[in-house]
Amino acid sequence: xxxxxxxxxxxxxxxxxxxxxxxxxxxxxxxxxxxxxxxxxxxxxxxxxxxxxxxxxxxxxxxxxxxxxxxxxxxxxxxxxxxxxxxxxxxxxxxxxxxxxxxxxxxxxxxxxxxxxxxxxxxxxxxxxxxxxxxxxxxxxxxxxxxxxxxxxxxxxxxxxxxxxxxxxxxxxxxxxxxxxxxxxxxxxxxxxxxxxx
Amino acid sequence: xxxxxxxxxxxxxxxxxxxxxxxxxxxxxxxxxxxxxxxxxxxxxxxxxxxxxxxxxxxxxxxxxxxxxxxxxxxxxxxxxxxxxxxxxxxxxxxxxxxxxxxxxxxxxxxxxxxxxxxxxxxxxxxxxxxxxxxxxxxxxxxxxxxxxxxxxxxxxxxxxxxxxxxxxxxxxxxxxxxxxxxxxxxxxxxxxxxxxxxxxxxxxxxxxxxxxxxxxxxxxxxxxxxxxxxxxxxxxxxxxxxxxxxxxxxxxxxxxxxxxxxxxxxxxxxxxxxxxxxxxxxxxxxxxxxxxxxxxxxxxxxxxxxxxxxxxxxxxxxxxxxxxxxxxxxxxxxxxxxxxxxxxxxxxxxxxxxxxxxxxxxxxxxxxxxxxxxxxxxxxxxxxxxxxxxxxxxxxxxxxxxxxxxxxxxxxxxxxxxxxxxxxxxxxxxxxxxxxxx
Numbered sequence: 001x002x003x004x005x006x007x008x009x010x011x012x013x014x015x016x017x018x019x020x021x022x023x024x025x026x027x028x029x030x031x032x033x034x035x036x037x038x039x040x041x042x043x044x045x046x047x048x049x050x051x052x053x054x055x056x057x058x059x060x061x062x063x064x065x066x067x068x069x070x071x072x073x074x075x076x077x078x079x080x081x082x083x084x085x086x087x088x089x090x091x092x093x094x095x096x097x098x099x100x101x102x103x104x105x106x107x108x109x110x111x112x113x114x115x116x117x118x119x120x121x122x123x124x125x126x127x128x129x130x131x132x133x134x135x136x137x138x139x140x141x142x143x144x145x146x147x148x149x150x151x152x153x154x155x156x157x158x159x160x161x162x163x164x165x166x167x168x169x170x171x172x173x174x175x176x177x178x179x180x181x182x183x184x185x186x187x188x189x190x191x192x193x194x195x196x197x198x
Numbered sequence: 199x200x201x202x203x204x205x206x207x208x209x210x211x212x213x214x215x216x217x218x219x220x221x222x223x224x225x226x227x228x229x230x231x232x233x234x235x236x237x238x239x240x241x242x243x244x245x246x247x248x249x250x251x252x253x254x255x256x257x258x259x260x261x262x263x264x265x266x267x268x269x270x271x272x273x274x275x276x277x278x279x280x281x282x283x284x285x286x287x288x289x290x291x292x293x294x295x296x297x298x299x300x301x302x303x304x305x306x307x308x309x310x311x312x313x314x315x316x317x318x319x320x321x322x323x324x325x326x327x328x329x330x331x332x333x334x335x336x337x338x339x340x341x342x343x344x345x346x347x348x349x350x351x352x353x354x355x356x357x358x359x360x361x362x363x364x365x366x367x368x369x370x371x372x373x374x375x376x377x378x379x380x381x382x383x384x385x386x387x388x389x390x391x392x393x394x395x396x397x398x399x400x401x402x403x404x405x406x407x408x409x410x411x412x413x414x415x416x417x418x419x420x421x422x423x424x425x426x427x428x429x430x431x432x433x434x435x436x437x438x439x440x441x442x443x444x445x446x447x448x449x450x451x452x453x454x455x456x457x458x459x460x461x462x463x464x465x466x467x468x469x470x471x472x473x474x475x476x477x478x479x480x481x482x483x484x485x486x487x488x489x490x491x492x493x494x495x496x497x498x499x500x501x502x503x504x505x506x507x508x509x510x511x512x513x514x515x516x517x518x519x520x521x522x523x524x525x526x527x528x529x530x531x532x533x534x535x536x537x538x539x540x541x542x543x544x545x546x547x548x549x550x551x552x553x554x555x556x557x558x559x560x561x562x563x564x565x566x567x568x569x570x571x572x573x574x575x576x577x578x579x580x581x582x583x584x585x586x587x588x589x590x591x592x593x594x595x596x597x598x599x600x601x602x603x604x605x606x607x608x609x610x611x612x613x614x615x616x617x618x619x620x621x622x623x624x625x626x627x628x629x630x631x632x633x634x635x636x637x
Contacts, residue, residue, distance in 0.1 A: 100511075100515060100516070100537070131470075136555065137516070137537060137539060137555060138496065138509070138516075138539035138540050138553065138582065138583070139406055139407065139583075139626070139627060140406075140407060140450055140451040140464070140495050140496045140509075140539070140540075141493070141495055141496065141509055141511075141516050141539050143406075143427065143448055143450050143451075143495075144448065144450070144464060144466070144472035144493040144495040145493065147447060147448050147466045147470045147471075147472065148470050148471065148493065150470060151469055151470025151471075152470070154470075155469070169447070169470065170425075170426055171427070171447075171448060171466075172404075175383070175404050175406075
């Protein structure tokens with residue numbers, strides 16, 4: 001949702017800037033056209049010189065506006081990229097747990113602190129927290145454990161001041177591993193709380 | 199038993215088209231019936247199954263097909279030693295078996311029969327003989343359509359088991375399970391031996407934990423098809439899926455209360471902690487069964503419904519506990535290992551099967567709810583989700599001993615493990631359905 005809003009803002013700014021530019025240019029051309037109606041012989045050279053000056057001025061103005069537009073576009077692009085990157089890290093960075101545990105570790109706190117900051121900066125964003133487990137143990141116990149993990153992450157964010165109305169949870173137990181491997185490296189990646197923007 | 203048989207017959211008649219004209223031999227059990235057939239030291243009984251003889255112009259292939267079903271069924275129990283009927287040197291006639299000739303094959307029991315088929319009709323007579331004593335122990339006549347030859351053979355195999363063990367066999371039961379054959383976890387159904395499997399759900403989601411209702415006409419299961427894991431009842435036949443618990447969070451690990459009017463179910467609390475509730479079959483909460491800050495999940499009722507085994511991590515790791523429902527007292531029953539899950543209370547009430555993880559191994563054990571005595575049943579691989587057959591004599595479970603998880607069956611003492619599913623994908627979470635006579 002947040003990303004879409006950002007993109008539509010960028011589009012609106014581009015359209016507005018473009019509109020202003022077009023409006024400005026056409027106004028000047030109309031004025032120029034008005035000056036060249038019924039030109040006399042003697043006036044011609046002067047008018048030509050005046051026209052050349054104006055063209056130069058217009059060209060100068062166009063160049064400036066082009067530069068402005070490019071600058072604005074670059075800024076918007078940077079802002080959009082930053083937002084995408086921020087959303088990316090918000091969704092890509094998981095909170096990890098020890099085997100058969102749902103305690104929020106120090107490193108998990110560091111990740112969650114960043115998520116809380118991100119949520120403060122994007123006040124309309126809502127997140128779904130998925131609790132996941134590694135493949136060891138029973139289907140049903142892991143569903144229960146995954147729910148505990150998701151809710152432990154939720155409660156930590158709420159304690160940091162994030163409104164619980166912006167957060168929801170679901171447990172996938174061991175049903176959706178991030179890494180299908182059957183070793184400790186894979187298992188460590190799978191014991192996670194994963195964030196998805198709603 | 200006969201009462202059961204008769205009522206089953208009445209109810210099954212329209213569907214099965216099998217008429218059962220039974221004459222029973224009451225009393226006269228074999229002397230070996232007194233032997234504990236479940237003892238690991240028990241000797242396998244040598245049995246010969248001769249092809250039932252066609253009468254008149256009956257299709258001869260049907261005879262050997264029925265003999266095959268009977269042979270497979272008896273072999274499946276692990277109680278019998280197969281004797282090749284080709285070793286029979288004598289000459290048989292339908293009325294008088296040549297017991298001396300059969301005795302020379304080493305067979306102690308002989309199964310034979312005769313049948314006649316005419317168009318849409320099949321009538322089959324089956325007999326069981328004690329070869330040494332030279333007498334008939336059991337005789338049954340079945341009539342129906344030629345399509346029903348398998349059912350007739352399964353029924354006679356059930357009768358043989360009843361005569362020898364005092365309980366009907368499992369040859370007319372089915373197993374529900376989870377399989378990833380389609381790429382997603384869906385609920386499947388097969389015969390007791392893994393044969394004739396069929397897919398029951400097409401949710402294209404995650405569907406888990408099928409549990410067969412005591413009456414056999416419904417399968418409770420959890421699915422993510424509507425978002426969060428909710429509880430559904432799948433109607434048999436017809437396969438309509440009715441959602442009965444869609445509370446926020448988890449609606450998982452159903453266990454039917456004896457009689458099938460209610461279930462135990464784990465629901466997650468607002469803080470994410472799972473607690474076990476008893477709900478009606480329409481989904482309303484009847485009572486809360488567990489309390490506390492720990493995970494409580496995976497209930498399994500005792501056969502009388504007075505107690506419930508379940509998994510809790512209240513002592514720091516998942517262990518099996520038993521709740522006395524009326525007194526609300528809870529006691530821990532597993533003390534070996536630090537990860538014990540999947541409790542399944544036996545139909546006789548004397549054992550609770552469970553899975554115990556140790557390192558990368560998971561093995562199935564049983565524990566006595568009375569005195570905590572533990573018996574290990576499997577050795578090697580990952581062996582999980584045990585569930586007893588309705589007669590309590592066998593356990594179905596999933597195992598990765600030969601690679602990807604598949605279903606296996608073993609005797610309740612761990613003897614005679616054999617693989618029953620050979621499908622694509624992984625087969626897990628089996629539930630052994632009730633006897634058909636209870637359906």
